[in-house]
Amino acid sequence: VKGIKFPGSDRVQIMSFPDPEPGYREVVVRMKASAICRSDLSMYHGSSVLDRESTASVIPGHEACGVVEKIGKGISKEEMEPGVRVAIYLAVGCGHCSYCRQGWSILCKTWKCLGFDFDGGHAELIKVPVENCLRLPDEMSFVAGALSTDKFGGLYHCHKTLGVSARNTVAIFGLGPMGQMGALAAKALGAKVIAVDVLDSRLKLARDIGADYLINSSTQNATKEILGMTDSEGADVAIDCSGNPKAENNALECVKRQGKVAFIGESKSTTINPSDQMIRKMLTVIGNWYFPTWEYREIGNFIVGKDLHLERFVTNIYSLDEAQAAYERFDKYETGLVVFSA
Ligand SMILES: [Zn+2]
Numbered sequence: 001v002k003g004i005k006f007p008g009s010d011r012v013q014i015m016s017f018p019d020p021e022p023g024y025r026e027v028v029v030r031m032k033a034s035a036i037c038r039s040d041l042s043m044y045h046g047s048s049v050l051d052r053e054s055t056a057s058v059i060p061g062h063e064a065c066g067v068v069e070k071i072g073k074g075i076s077k078e079e080m081e082p083g084v085r086v087a088i089y090l091a092v093g094c095g096h097c098s099y100c101r102q103g104w105s106i107l108c109k110t111w112k113c114l115g116f117d118f119d120g121g122h123a124e125l126i127k128v129p130v131e132n133c134l135r136l137p138d139e140m141s142f143v144a145g146a147l148s149t150d151k152f153g154g155l156y157h158c159h160k161t162l163g164v165s166a167r168n169t170v171a172i173f174g175l176g177p178m179g180q181m182g183a184l185a186a187k188a189l190g191a192k193v194i195a196v197d198v199l200d201s202r203l204k205l206a207r208d209i210g211a212d213y214l215i216n217s218s219t220q221n222a223t224k225e226i227l228g229m230t231d232s233e234g235a236d237v238a239i240d241c242s243g244n245p246k247a248e249n250n251a252l253e254c255v256k257r258q259g260k261v262a263f264i265g266e267s268k269s270t271t272i273n274p275s276d277q278m279i280r281k282m283l284t285v286i287g288n289w290y291f292p293t294w295e296y297r298e299i300g301n302f303i304v305g306k307d308l309h310l311e312r313f314v315t316n317i318y319s320l321d322e323a324q325a326a327y328e329r330f331d332k333y334e335t336g337l338v339v340f341s342a
């Protein structure tokens with residue numbers, strides 16, 4: 001089968017591999033759509049975002065979906081069978097710690113990541129444990145399925161944790177893929193959405209999604225604007241999807257007393273002022289990425305039920321043969337979301 005690898009220095013190698021054979025309680029999925037993610041780029045450039053050993057030996061891609069083709073031993077027909085359309089959960093844990101037992105294998109001490117630690121989605125066939133297969137609703141396309149996990153699912157879980165609803169005004173900082181999904185989910189939940197970004201092109205996308213207010217933080221003071229929109233009270237919820245220190249500080253400052261803040265954008269260090277920004281205001285601040293396996297049914301039903309059409313964010317669909325061009329263009333921000341299809 002065909003698949004890609006990153007030998008380093010912004011190169012993509014299209015390679016041929018032996019067909020994977022499913023082991024005990026493993027399945028082989030025929031890839032139908034596999035999304036590119038910014039977190040792939042460190043491997044593309046030649047280093048890994050997970051601070052792990054060189055991953056050049058692994059097929060990348062952690063946002064894949066497809067059709068189950070082969071079933072290993074130890075799996076009943078009721079649990080999984082060939083022909084089932086599935087999205088793939090990206091983490092494999094030890095299987096027996098308290099987190100794994102609750103479907104939270106991303107929190108397992110020894111978790112391994114699809115496309116980083118073991119062969120991922122940018123290949124014609126993908127081998128994963130059966131527990132990692134998330135059934136796609138019939139109405140959901142494969143492209144939407146690829147975007148429904150890491151990109152949409154994480155933001156859905158964030159909103160659910162913070163209790164985002166029609167009662168809330170939600171400020172979203174950074175309208176890249178995560179922020180777009182966050183705005184989409186918040187609107188679908190009925191919230192008022194304030195979109196904050198430094199790029200007008202991204203704010204325009206936010207408007208298309210239905211954002212109620214747009215703030216360009218390169219020319220406007222985001223906190224001041226948000227206080228102005230909320231009778232000087234502040235937003236109920238702020239979600240930083242940028243990882244930018246200024247935005248992270250704005251997120252803490254623009255929410256009301258007892259407000260809620262989520263940090264989603266990857267960020268190594270930031271200077272904040274806990275006394276004024278968090279303690280005195282009695283904020284709830286969470287970090288969030290991804291979701292537990294059992295929640296996918298709910299996520300899928302939400303996407304279909306609210307008619308969200310995640311495909312609309314995809315600007316380019318490439319074959320695996322075009323992977324070099326796909327990564328080059330994605331890296332230079334010449335595209336929106338990019339998906340491989342096979
Ligand atoms: Zn991702």
Ligand SMILES: [Zn+2]
Pocket residue numbers: 093094095096097098099100101105108109110
């Ligand atoms: Zn575990």
